[in-house]
Amino acid sequence: MKRALISVSDKTGILELVEQLIALNFEIVSTGGTKELIAEAGLPVIGIEEVTGFPEMLDGRVKTLHPLIHGGLLARRDDEQHMAAVAAHDITLIDLVVVNLYPFQATISKPDVALADAIENIDIGGPSMLRSAAKNYQSVTVIADAADYDVVLAELREHDDTTFATRQRLAAKVFRHTAAYDALIAGYLTTVVGEEYPEKLTLTYNRKQALRYGENPHQSASFYEEPIATQASIATADQLHGKELSYNNIRDADAALQIVQEFTTEAAVVAVKHMNPCGVGLSTTIEAAFLKAYEADPTSIFGGVLAFNREIDLATAEHLSKMFLEILIAPSYSEAALELLTQKKNLRLLQLPIDGAAPVSHVKTSVAGGLLIQSSDVVIEDESQWEVVTEVAPTAEQLAALAFQWKVVKHIKSNAIVIGDHQQTVGVGAGQMNRVGAAKIAFEQAGERTQGAVLASDAFFPMPDTIEEAAKVGIRAIVQPGGSMKDQASIDEANKHGIAMVFTRVRHFKH
Numbered sequence: 001m002k003r004a005l006i007s008v009s010d011k012t013g014i015l016e017l018v019e020q021l022i023a024l025n026f027e028i029v030s031t032g033g034t035k036e037l038i039a040e041a042g043l044p045v046i047g048i049e050e051v052t053g054f055p056e057m058l059d060g061r062v063k064t065l066h067p068l069i070h071g072g073l074l075a076r077r078d079d080e081q082h083m084a085a086v087a088a089h090d091i092t093l094i095d096l097v098v099v100n101l102y103p104f105q106a107t108i109s110k111p112d113v114a115l116a117d118a119i120e121n122i123d124i125g126g127p128s129m130l131r132s133a134a135k136n137y138q139s140v141t142v143i144a145d146a147a148d149y150d151v152v153l154a155e156l157r158e159h160d161d162t163t164f165a166t167r168q169r170l171a172a173k174v175f176r177h178t179a180a181y182d183a184l185i186a187g188y189l190t191t192v193v194g195e196e197y198p199e200k201l202t203l204t205y206n207r208k209q210a211l212r213y214g215e216n217p218h219q220s221a222s223f224y225e226e227p228i229a230t231q232a233s234i235a236t237a238d239q240l241h242g243k244e245l246s247y248n249n250i251r252d253a254d255a256a257l258q259i260v261q262e263f264t265t266e267a268a269v270v271a272v273k274h275m276n277p278c279g280v281g282l283s284t285t286i287e288a289a290f291l292k293a294y295e296a297d298p299t300s301i302f303g304g305v306l307a308f309n310r311e312i313d314l315a316t317a318e319h320l321s322k323m324f325l326e327i328l329i330a331p332s333y334s335e336a337a338l339e340l341l342t343q344k345k346n347l348r349l350l351q352l353p354i355d356g357a358a359p360v361s362h363v364k365t366s367v368a369g370g371l372l373i374q375s376s377d378v379v380i381e382d383e384s385q386w387e388v389v390t391e392v393a394p395t396a397e398q399l400a401a402l403a404f405q406w407k408v409v410k411h412i413k414s415n416a417i418v419i420g421d422h423q424q425t426v427g428v429g430a431g432q433m434n435r436v437g438a439a440k441i442a443f444e445q446a447g448e449r450t451q452g453a454v455l456a457s458d459a460f461f462p463m464p465d466t467i468e469e470a471a472k473v474g475i476r477a478i479v480q481p482g483g484s485m486k487d488q489a490s491i492d493e494a495n496k497h498g499i500a501m502v503f504t505r506v507r508h509f510k511h
């Protein structure tokens with residue numbers, strides 16, 4: 001007779017499994033609560049203490065941690081000495097282990113969880129059994145996921161045993177499972193003790209979606225999400241309509257979301273192409289904000305990803321329905337807007353709270369051979385601390401425009417220049433290898449709209465050449481961090497043309 005050890009916190013489907021195992025000639029050994037449930041159902045079951053000769057103790061902290069259990073899991077069936085030791089110590093071999101763990105993740109997801117509660121929900125005996133069984137997958141079958149009950153039962157029915165391939169697959173799955181479980185515990189306690197960059201980084205993610213391909217069709221890809229969502233994100237968004245998001249969609253949507261979260265007091269619309277904003281508009285209504293974002297660059301918005309910080313109403317949807325767009329992201333859609341937009345087969349509609357929440361606290365970037373982690377580019381911007389470095393100071397309206405463009409430039413790939421007024425970008429120069437080149441792209445895009453516009457630069461001007469070019473096209477005010485050896489040359493150039501310039505003393509590189 002074969003022996004199965006069953007010890008589960010989540011008891012869903014366990015009686016059906018036990019019934020089937022008994023029919024397949026297994027004897028069942030089980031721990032406290034699991035045993036009770038099985039016995040109550042009138043099924044034969046051996047209590048763990050009958051095997052160990054030891055009571056479950058210390059509030060369940062010690063139940064299965066015993067040589068009579070782990071010997072039965074770890075003994076190599078093909079090793080004479082192991083088998084002799086097993087016989088000498090009266091250890092019964094265990095062939096199948098079914099364990100699911102104390103709900104640590106659910107416990108720490110509760111708001112205001114007490115540390116003591118979290119600690120009691122760290123399972124010790126369960127992972128130990130899973131690991132012992134998984135190490136010995138040559139002979140032992142191990143299940144940590146109810147989704148695997150059926151495949152194991154089917155194989156047992158067919159071959160009276162599981163296949164080696166299945167045991168190996170389940171063992172790998174178990175080690176991923178216990179590693180992820182430990183990563184959550186490590187992460188939680190690391191936060192409790194407040195270590196920002198621990199000597200070992202143990203992250204865990206769950207696969208959310210297999211993607212058709214990556215950045216290009218010949219690249220494979222998958223989308224993984226955090227086990228515990230810390231904020232509304234593209235990973236947690238409800239997709240109301242449209243085909244699956246692609247790899248590039250997810251990145252662009254994330255970029256659009258990060259920018260639109262900058263704005264709360266006015267209606268805001270952000271249009272993104274290839275991770276950079278091609279138009280950002282603010283206004284009193286979402287339709288007016290959309291028109292500003294659209295008119296910023298009516299060419300580039302084609303095939304774009306748009307984020308809104310207010311409900312999309314019918315008036316706005318009517319414009320949107322006439323365009324080719326990839327994704328809309330909004331906190332909600334009016335019923336009429338949704339009815340109209342869902343007629344567009346390929347348009348993806350995402351809904352998630354957009355409430356000005358700060359971005360995740362840290363960002364990760366993979367590099368060959370490693371991972372870089374930094375705190376997010378979040379600075380409490382205080383315009384009253386900006387230094388006016390020129391003879392003329394910006395007017396109140398120019399200052400509002402500088403504040404708006406400064407919020408946008410932070411999200412543009414460096415070298416970044418953006419120009420516009422207090423409600424609209426009209427030219428974006430992104431990702432250039434020199435600053436004056438970025439400015440020229442922004443000016444060309446803006447055309448005549450450079451006249452009287454303001455300019456934001458994500459980093460200081462190493463030379464006065466950008467200001468010289470800005471003066472030629474009628475830029476009237478500039479915001480930049482300052483800090484160049486040649487700051488004075490830039491200030492002199494601005495003064496020469498009567499341009500107002502402020503230094504923020506904060507740089508916003510984005511690579």
Ligand SMILES: NC(=O)c1ncn([C@@H]2O[C@H](COP(=O)(O)O)[C@@H](O)[C@H]2O)c1NC=O
Nearest residue numbers: 009031032033034061063064065124125126
């Ligand atoms: N301490 C032990 O020896 C031990 N052995 C198994 N467990 C866990 O106890 C749970 C099942 O308990 P019960 O059958 O009493 O409801 C399972 O989640 C299992 O992973 C243990 N609990 C925690 O570590």
